[in-house]
Amino acid sequence: xxxxxxxxxxxxxxxxxxxxxxxxxxxxxxxxxxxxxxxxxxxxxxxxxxxxxxxxxxxxxxxxxxxxxxxxxxxxxxxxxxxxxxxxxxxxxxxxxxxxxxxxxxxxxxxxxxxxxxxxxxxxxxxxxxxxxxxxxxxxxxxxxxxxxxxxxxxxxxxxxxxxxxxxxxxxxxxxxxxxxxxxxxxxxxxxxxxxxxxxxxxxxxxxxxxxxxxxxxxxxxxxxxxxxxxxxxxxxxxxxxxxxxxxxxxxxxxxxxxxxxxxxxxxxxxxxxxxxxxxxxxxxxxxxxxxxxxxxxxxxxxxxxxxxxxxxxxxxxxxxxxxxxxxxxxxxxxxxxx
Amino acid sequence: xxxxxxxxxxxxxxxxxxxxxxxxxxxxxxxxxxxxxxxxxxxxxxxxxxxxxxxxxxxxxxxxxxxxxxxxxxxxxxxxxxxxxxxxxxxxxxxxxxxxxxxxxxxxxxxxxxxxxxxxxxxxxxxxxxxxxxxxxxxxxxxxxxxxxxxxxxxxxxxxxxxxxxxxxxxxxxxxxxxxxxxxxxxxxxxxxxxxxxxxxxxxxxxxxxxxxxxxxxxxxxxxxxxxxxxxxxxxxxxxxxxxxxxxxxxxxxxxxxxxxxxxxxxxxxxxxxxxxxxxxxxxxxxxxxxxxxxxxxxxxxxxxxxxxxxxxxxxxxxxxxxxxxxxxxxxxxxxxxx
DNA sequence: ATGAAAGCGCTAACAT
DNA sequence: ATGTTAGCGCTTTCAT
Numbered sequence: 001x002x003x004x005x006x007x008x009x010x011x012x013x014x015x016x017x018x019x020x021x022x023x024x025x026x027x028x029x030x031x032x033x034x035x036x037x038x039x040x041x042x043x044x045x046x047x048x049x050x051x052x053x054x055x056x057x058x059x060x061x062x063x064x065x066x067x068x069x070x071x072x073x074x075x076x077x078x079x080x081x082x083x084x085x086x087x088x089x090x091x092x093x094x095x096x097x098x099x100x101x102x103x104x105x106x107x108x109x110x111x112x113x114x115x116x117x118x119x120x121x122x123x124x125x126x127x128x129x130x131x132x133x134x135x136x137x138x139x140x141x142x143x144x145x146x147x148x149x150x151x152x153x154x155x156x157x158x159x160x161x162x163x164x165x166x167x168x169x170x171x172x173x174x175x176x177x178x179x180x181x182x183x184x185x186x187x188x189x190x191x192x193x194x195x196x197x198x199x200x201x202x203x204x205x206x207x208x209x210x211x212x213x214x215x216x217x218x219x220x221x222x223x224x225x226x227x228x229x230x231x232x233x234x235x236x237x238x239x240x241x242x243x244x245x246x247x248x249x250x251x252x253x254x255x256x257x258x259x260x261x262x263x264x265x266x267x268x269x270x271x272x273x274x275x276x277x278x279x280x281x282x283x284x285x286x287x288x289x290x291x292x293x294x295x296x297x298x299x300x301x302x303x304x305x306x307x308x309x310x311x312x313x314x315x316x317x318x319x320x321x322x323x324x325x326x327x328x329x330x331x332x333x334x335x336x337x338x339x
Numbered sequence: 340x341x342x343x344x345x346x347x348x349x350x351x352x353x354x355x356x357x358x359x360x361x362x363x364x365x366x367x368x369x370x371x372x373x374x375x376x377x378x379x380x381x382x383x384x385x386x387x388x389x390x391x392x393x394x395x396x397x398x399x400x401x402x403x404x405x406x407x408x409x410x411x412x413x414x415x416x417x418x419x420x421x422x423x424x425x426x427x428x429x430x431x432x433x434x435x436x437x438x439x440x441x442x443x444x445x446x447x448x449x450x451x452x453x454x455x456x457x458x459x460x461x462x463x464x465x466x467x468x469x470x471x472x473x474x475x476x477x478x479x480x481x482x483x484x485x486x487x488x489x490x491x492x493x494x495x496x497x498x499x500x501x502x503x504x505x506x507x508x509x510x511x512x513x514x515x516x517x518x519x520x521x522x523x524x525x526x527x528x529x530x531x532x533x534x535x536x537x538x539x540x541x542x543x544x545x546x547x548x549x550x551x552x553x554x555x556x557x558x559x560x561x562x563x564x565x566x567x568x569x570x571x572x573x574x575x576x577x578x579x580x581x582x583x584x585x586x587x588x589x590x591x592x593x594x595x596x597x598x599x600x601x602x603x604x605x606x607x608x609x610x611x612x613x614x615x616x617x618x619x620x621x622x623x624x625x626x627x628x629x630x631x632x633x634x635x636x637x638x639x640x641x642x643x644x645x646x647x648x649x650x651x652x653x654x655x656x657x658x659x660x661x662x663x664x665x666x667x668x669x670x671x672x673x674x675x676x677x678x
Numbered sequence: 679a680t681g682a683a684a685g686c687g688c689t690a691a692c693a694t
Numbered sequence: 695a696t697g698t699t700a701g702c703g704c705t706t707t708c709a710t
Contacts, residue, residue, distance in 0.1 A: 002479075004703060004704090005703070005704070006703075006704095014680080014681090015680070015681045015682080016681090016703085016704080017680075017681055017682080017705085018679085018680060018681075020704070020705065021680090021705095024705085028679060028680080029679065029680080030679060030680090033679080033680085047449055047452045047453050048453055048703090048704080049394075049453065049455060049702095049703055049704070050390070050453045050454055050455070050704095051389070051390035051391075051393045051394050051399070051454075051455050051702090051703080051704090052390075052394055052686090052702075052703035052704040052705090053703075053704050053705070054390045054686090054704090055388075055390050055391055055394060055685090055686045055687065055688090055702095055703080055704070055705090056685080056686050056703085056704050056705040056706075057686090057704085057705065057706090058686080060390070060454075062450075062454070067409075069415060070406075070409055070414070070415040070418050070419075070434065071410065071411060071412040071413075071414065071415025071416070072410060073410040074410075075409070075410065076408060076409040076410025076411075076436070077410070079409050079436060080409075080436070080438065083436070083438075092435075092447075092450045093435070094433045094434065094435060094450075094454075095409065095433065095434040095435065095436070096431075096432070096433060096434065097415070097418060097419070097422070097434070099419065099422075108431075110386055111401075111431045111433075113386045114386050114387055114388065114389045115389055115390075115399075115401070115433075115454075116388060116389070116390050140341075224624050226624055226625050226626070230626075252621060252625075255625065256625075256626075259625075259626050280621070282591060282619070282621055282622065283621065285563050285565055285566075286565050286594065286595075286598075287565070287569075287598050343687060343688090344687070344688065344689095345687075345688095353696080353697090354696065354697045354698080355687090355688080355689095355697095356689080356696075356697060356698080357695085357696060357697075359688070359689060360689095360696090363689085367695060367696080368695065368696080369695060369696090372695080372696085387687090387688080388686095388687055388688070389688095390686090390687080390688090391686075391687035391688040391689090391702090392687075392688050392689070393688090393702090394686095394687080394688070394689095394701090394702045394703065394704090395687085395688050395689045395690075395701080395702050396688085396689070396690085396702085397702080679710100680709100680710080681708100681709080681710075682707105682708090682709075682710095683706105683707090683708085683709095684705105684706090684707085684708105685704100685705095685706090686703105686704090686705090686706100687702105688701100688702090689700100689701095689702090690699105690700095690701095690702105691698105691699090691700090692697105692698085692699085692700105693696100693697080693698070693699090694695100694696080694697075694698090
């Protein structure tokens, strides 16, 4: 059996209350006793049983995070940001993957409920208002929604300013002197449209017109992003009036597009500048170091962590709290090399 | 307050024992009562408090997994394999990241101890025998070690057959007709050496000699793997007797090496065949679909999950249990295209 | 400065 | 077929 308070108490001829008080830093214990207790606690490697203490106190000092997948660098940054933020307040973060599956997500939610986590953070696959209402009602556990789903019904959420993503990329290319900026855009989802709006906004800010010929839509997604980027670039080059700047929905599309361009003999960045999106650690450091948009995963996590802490502190009745994270441009050679 | 057994009992004019029995599927309850109870349980969305039940039963039906990082696709596969395996036995998996930091790892271990998980699986950063002994002594919670650290002192572990990794890659190239096989090898660690032994073993199996000129050592790791692969290839091309097959320690190195080769006008795979390692989902699907070695993350996870279940079932005193996972070759165009 | 009693939500063992 | 009792390890409250 593992060591319990009672064991230490017996060992030291004290009551378990005294041990408990020492461990929780109560002040009404003599320094001598404190020292004796702490010494023995270390020796025996006592680790408190959270199940037991939470039963009494109603808190586990634990937060749950549900991620659609555990293998994505961006989500790892989000998790790290949360962890870092809640740790200093004495909370531990535990994570589950919903494996991009809504039923699995539902089960993980229940796991965390039954584990009595003090707050739940979720990068959810759900989009329905019903879901958000269900999550926030009845139970009085704070739930923070993180990510890009339209979370109108969510009381507390953190998301990235998606319009800025498109705006920043385009703005950068314009400032680097590009006149004809192509966008290999994402799917017709809320996020895809917002980024696209940002792109158009930047163009008109500078008095440039939006040319339909310079926008390439999503094609069949089964083909993979690399091929998508490659093929899109080939299409762009087949049209009259070649672009001098290209931005893409993902870094992988940019890699594909750059490959297509350079196999057509185009010099990067001299003749054509590229901006990807996602700041993928692998893809940005390859042949043409890729300028990309950092979606601020760590900051998203930090803000989400802070929202969670605040919700716990205020008894989860503090109304709505929302945070928007600004994406940042990370310049590299693909767009920013010397001319 | 959330719904408790007591609430349902009061609501239905039954004792909480009856409710508890129904929920745990005991048979000594009339079908009529069972139905009534289940109905109300659903309506009230009752979710049991694991803290409370575990205090009584001594188990949480929960396992903990500590990963050095949460953002790596391979580790995600491991986690998915564990999850899948232990779920069917009624266990939930919860994950923590040690962020590649030994102190953090230690803290996460304590978190899981205090959460009373029924088993701990850990892709550990630690290598010392002292660590493994500490982990396995005293506490009677099963600990399963997963991964590539030399785990001699570990009672239960799962790892990949690293020598096979090198052997398989080299064997494949030989069978594809390569005579001069270069290895852009990994660092001088246990794993790096094992794979290298596999490479040499395969060569001598076919009566080919190991040519020091065809092996490139790790250089400064700060430069990044892409550049490493690129530069290594350039070096190989600068020597007399160009290779006709190249294998690398990681997929990224293969991508770098292929870029170098093709910028020297070499045709892939006609003039030179490439095999990477790691089956990276991004890198294997790029310009030259890359033949790679799948390290069987999912299978590693499944085996680890099974070890954990067995250890729990046998009271964790069942001696040592070890499993070795065989890597698999995944053929793609970089090595296997038509001549 | 220290400790005794009660109880958090649940279940094992034993009544009825 | 249903209920009672006691107790898991801890902390809150109230003595001493």
